[in-house]
Amino acid sequence: MSLPDRNNPYNFDAFLNWRQNVDYYRDDPFIQKVMRHFTGNEHDTIDAQARAVSAKTSFRWRDFSDSIARPEKRPFMLHYDGHHNRIDRIVRPHETEILEKEIFSEALFADKTSPWVKLIKMYLIYQNGEACISCPVTCTEGLVKLLEKYADTPETKQILQHCKEGMDGDFAIGAQYLSEIQGGSDVPANVLEAVCEEGVWRLYGTKFFCSATHADYAVVTAKPVGAEKVALFVVPSWLPGNKEKEIRNGYTIDRIKWKMGTSELTTAELTFNGAVAYPVGPLEKGVANVVGIVLTYSRLTVGLSAAAFMTRAVREAKKYAEFRNAFGLIIGQFPLVAVQLNKIDHIAKRTTAGAFKLYQDFLAQEEGLAKDEPEAASRKRFEIRELIMLQKMATAWDSTDVIREAMSIFGGHGVMEDFSSLPRLYRDSAINELWEGPRNVLLTQIHRDLQKASAWYAPAEFVRNILCGRDEANIDELAAEITELVAYANLFQMDEKTIDICRRWDAFCHKLFHAYQDLALREVEFVS
Ligand SMILES: Cc1cc2nc3c(=O)[nH]c(=O)nc-3n(C[C@H](O)[C@H](O)[C@H](O)COP(=O)(O)OP(=O)(O)OC[C@H]3O[C@@H](n4cnc5c(N)ncnc54)[C@H](O)[C@@H]3O)c2cc1C
Numbered sequence: 001m002s003l004p005d006r007n008n009p010y011n012f013d014a015f016l017n018w019r020q021n022v023d024y025y026r027d028d029p030f031i032q033k034v035m036r037h038f039t040g041n042e043h044d045t046i047d048a049q050a051r052a053v054s055a056k057t058s059f060r061w062r063d064f065s066d067s068i069a070r071p072e073k074r075p076f077m078l079h080y081d082g083h084h085n086r087i088d089r090i091v092r093p094h095e096t097e098i099l100e101k102e103i104f105s106e107a108l109f110a111d112k113t114s115p116w117v118k119l120i121k122m123y124l125i126y127q128n129g130e131a132c133i134s135c136p137v138t139c140t141e142g143l144v145k146l147l148e149k150y151a152d153t154p155e156t157k158q159i160l161q162h163c164k165e166g167m168d169g170d171f172a173i174g175a176q177y178l179s180e181i182q183g184g185s186d187v188p189a190n191v192l193e194a195v196c197e198e199g200v201w202r203l204y205g206t207k208f209f210c211s212a213t214h215a216d217y218a219v220v221t222a223k224p225v226g227a228e229k230v231a232l233f234v235v236p237s238w239l240p241g242n243k244e245k246e247i248r249n250g251y252t253i254d255r256i257k258w259k260m261g262t263s264e265l266t267t268a269e270l271t272f273n274g275a276v277a278y279p280v281g282p283l284e285k286g287v288a289n290v291v292g293i294v295l296t297y298s299r300l301t302v303g304l305s306a307a308a309f310m311t312r313a314v315r316e317a318k319k320y321a322e323f324r325n326a327f328g329l330i331i332g333q334f335p336l337v338a339v340q341l342n343k344i345d346h347i348a349k350r351t352t353a354g355a356f357k358l359y360q361d362f363l364a365q366e367e368g369l370a371k372d373e374p375e376a377a378s379r380k381r382f383e384i385r386e387l388i389m390l391q392k393m394a395t396a397w398d399s400t401d402v403i404r405e406a407m408s409i410f411g412g413h414g415v416m417e418d419f420s421s422l423p424r425l426y427r428d429s430a431i432n433e434l435w436e437g438p439r440n441v442l443l444t445q446i447h448r449d450l451q452k453a454s455a456w457y458a459p460a461e462f463v464r465n466i467l468c469g470r471d472e473a474n475i476d477e478l479a480a481e482i483t484e485l486v487a488y489a490n491l492f493q494m495d496e497k498t499i500d501i502c503r504r505w506d507a508f509c510h511k512l513f514h515a516y517q518d519l520a521l522r523e524v525e526f527v528s
Contacts, residue, residue, distance in 0.1 A: 015323040019316065019420075024124050025054030028311070030349055030524075031123070037524045038356045039116045050120045053106065057124045062421075064099040065131035068092075068264050069417075069424050075132075075214075075266050077256055087246035088253040090214045090266055096132050103133055104171035109144045109164050115363050119304070119356070126301075126308035129421060130262040130428040136173045136212040138301035142294035143174035143219055143234065149293065150280040159217050159234055159278075175215035176294055177235075177270065181208040185441040188287055190230050192222040194277060201233060201279055202250065203272040211435075213253055213268040216243075219294055224283055232286040233277035250275035261427030296385075298436045299392040300362065303355045306395035306432060309425045310348035313406035316420060317341065321409055337409065344402045346521075351395050353524045354517030358387050379457050383466050386446055387516065393442040394513040396432040403429055443491075443509055450486045459486040463512065470519050478515065481508055 025031060032047070039046050067073070075096075078089040103125060108118045126134055140163050147160035162172035178187050192205040203222050210218070216237055221230045239249050251272040259267060281289045318341055321332030331337050365384050373381075403426040407414030410422070417423050433439065450459050460479035467475050485508060488501045 012323075015320055018319055018323075022058065022315070022319075023054050024058040024127050024312070025050045025120075028315070031120075031311070031352065034352060034356050034524050035116075035120060037527065038360050042114065042116060046114070046116045046120060049117045050124065053121045054124050056102070057128060061099055061103065061125065061131075062128050064095045065128035065133075065264075066421055068096045068099070068131065069129075069421075071263075074263055075256065077253060079253075081246070085246075086248075086252065088248055089246060090253070090256075092132065092214065092264075096264060099131065100133065100136070100173070103137070104140075104173065105166075105169070107166060107171065108137065109141055111165070115359075119359055122301070123304055123308050123352075123355075126305040127312040129309065129425050130265055130431070132212075132264040134301065134305055134428075135262065135265055136175065136215060138298045139176045139212055139215065139219070139294075140172070140174035141301070142176060142297045143217060145297060146219060146232070146280055146289065146293050147234070150289075153278065156234060156278050156280060159236070163217065172216040173212065173214070175210065175212040175218040176290075176298070177207040177210045177218050177220045178290065179207065179209035181206065184209060185438065187221055187290065188230055190221050190223060192220070192272065194222040194224045194231060194233065194279075196224070201277045202274045203233065203235065203277050204274065205272055206254075207270045207272070209257075209267055209435075210253075210270050211262070211265055211267040213256065213266045213270075219280075219290065220277060221286055221290055222277070227283070229284045230286040230290075231283035232280050232289050234280055235275050235277045239276060259431070261424075261429070261431040263427070295436060296388060299388050300355075300359065302432050302436055303351075303358065303388075303391040303395045306399035306429070307348070307352040307355045309399050309429055310344070310351055310402045310406075313403045313422050313425055314341075314344050314348040316422065317406035317409040318345065324411075331409070340405055341409065344405050347398055347402050350514070350517035350521040351398060353520035354391065354513070355395070357516075357520035357523065358384070358391055362388070375456070379462075379465065382449075382453055382457060383462065386449060386462070387466060387513075389437070389442045389446050390509055390513040390516070392437060393439050393446075394510050394517075396429070397439065397510070399429040400426065400433060439506075443506055446509060447486065447491055447505060450482070454486060459483055467515055467519060469523075470515060474515065478508075478512060482512070 035047060035050065036043055073093045075090055075092045078091055079086060081087050106121055107113055108121060122137065144160065144164045147156055147163070151157045151160045159172070161167060163174055178184065178190070180190055180192065183189055192203060192207060195202055195204065203220065205222070207220070218235050218237070220233050220235045222233060223229070224231055236249050238247065242249070251270050254269045254271055256266045256268045321337055321341055322330060324331045332341065361380070361384055365381055403422060407422045407426060410420065413419040415423055450462065459482040463479045463482050464475055467478065485501060485505050491498060491502050491505065
């Protein structure tokens with residue numbers, strides 16, 4: 001029963017108090033268990049570093065991320081200075097610059113940082129959403145990995161040093177510009193032109209989706225004049241000595257896009273008019289290198305950030321369900337609410353366990369041989385390549401669903417941008433579905449890869465190997481289904497049979513990756 005009260009005393013203090021003080025790592029026994037399981041005898045060092053970074057990301061960096069998300073703090077362009085010089089300055093809040101400086105100073109890709117330390121730091125940092133950080137961090141990683149393999153000139157070696165180890169305490173930021181106005185998925189159809197003029201490569205033409213536009217260097221795909229194959233270049237945003245003068249390297253930032261998510265980060269349209277570009281790797285191997293190296297890292301990051309976004313959203317929804325009352329009951333005590341919370345909690349946990357398990361395999365492969373390897377190693381390499389695409393496709397999709405369900409636990413407050421960070425994570429998550437390969441592009445690629453590999457690696461065997469340890473009946477069922485689906489010639493005919501195969505392929509791939517994640521979760525829960 002409730003009586004009128006003109007001084008309604010209701011407040012959210014208890015919930016807010018908890019939220020203000022929650023530490024993403026210290027207060028999360030599950031992620032600690034995941035780390036114990038996957039990091040072996042390195043655990044104690046990694047755990048200490050995770051605690052240290054969590055003390056920053058759960059409080060100071062969280063507050064910066066929330067603050068810069070306000071619409072009045074959106075970045076904007078200053079195309080000219082007061083003396084009619086074209087500068088194309090991206091104006092960002094000072095808080096963004098501090099946040100960026102502090103996070104990049106963690107030296108995530110430096111030799112002194114172990115891969116597991118990097119991974120757990122990224123996972124904890126990503127709980128704050130994009131925040132003009134996640135995309136540049138992953139682009140920088142892709143650039144570092146590319147240059148570790150191919151830097152062979154003074155310029156590219158210096159760029160590698162700047163991004164990886166820092167120079168005079170300044171850690172450079174990377175970006176990647178592949179997508180053009182006519183298409184982002186179809187990179188081989190790029191038309192940006194590269195011309196070698198007096199021994200220097202220069203770029204001419206346009207790129208249409210250029211995120212992290214404030215970066216120091218970008219990986220850019222372009223076609224050498226007269227060639228049909230795309231090559232890969234690294235383009236400095238400013239040539240040496242010109243950053244301070246704000247003279248960009250032969251390109252203009254035409255406009256920044258107005259987008260629904262990742263709004264703290266600019267995504268711009270660029271015109272290149274003679275930008276100096278350094279080729280990386282063999283010119284004819286541009287697509288292979290950008291997909292095999294650069295996109296591999298950014299797709300892994302999407303999986304990890306999906307896990308991080310979901311973990312944050314579910315944690316806050318669970319706590320709110322312990323705090324809020326309706327009809328005289330704590331809302332978490334309504335069985336319907338409990339069912340919803342259990343479901344999203346499970347998805348968040350399996351996504352996290354899956355991301356760490358896949359990273360473990362990826363690391364083992366990264367350190368191994370690539371050439372003349374035995375067949376078992378080639379199979380493992382193939383499994384990891386496909387799992388990375390499956391993970392990107394499934395987790396980006398699940399993340400948006402999970403965050404939406406978490407928001408619904410908050411009722412009307414769930415969609416209020418100044419009540420919690422969940423609406424921002426939701427908008428960022430929708431972007432994760434699209435960049436680094438939209439769902440259907442990945443599903444098509446996985447189908448094609450499995451078909452091509454089937455002469456030396458039967459799809460049923462692939463399923464058996466990636467799900468080794470699961471219930472045999474379940475494996476048999478999935479193995480039979482993949483055999484039938486992959487045997488279907490291609491996914492490009494507009495007829496009833498193909499439409500049905502495509503519907504089943506979409507559902508199957510999602511189910512297959514969930515089976516992998518559940519296996520990872522079982523390992524964490526029961527083997528540790
Ligand atoms: C916020 C944001 C920031 C971005 N930042 C960058 C960036 O920094 N650098 C960069 O290079 N790109 C960036 N992108 C571009 C992004 O990578 C592309 O949007 C993406 O690759 C898809 O390209 P598209 O938009 O041209 O879609 P399209 O290629 O036109 O695809 C449209 C639809 O067709 C489907 N489709 C296409 N081909 C196939 C196929 N073979 N089989 C089945 N279905 C298919 C796709 O799944 C999609 O649903 C960004 C995108 C967004 C949204």
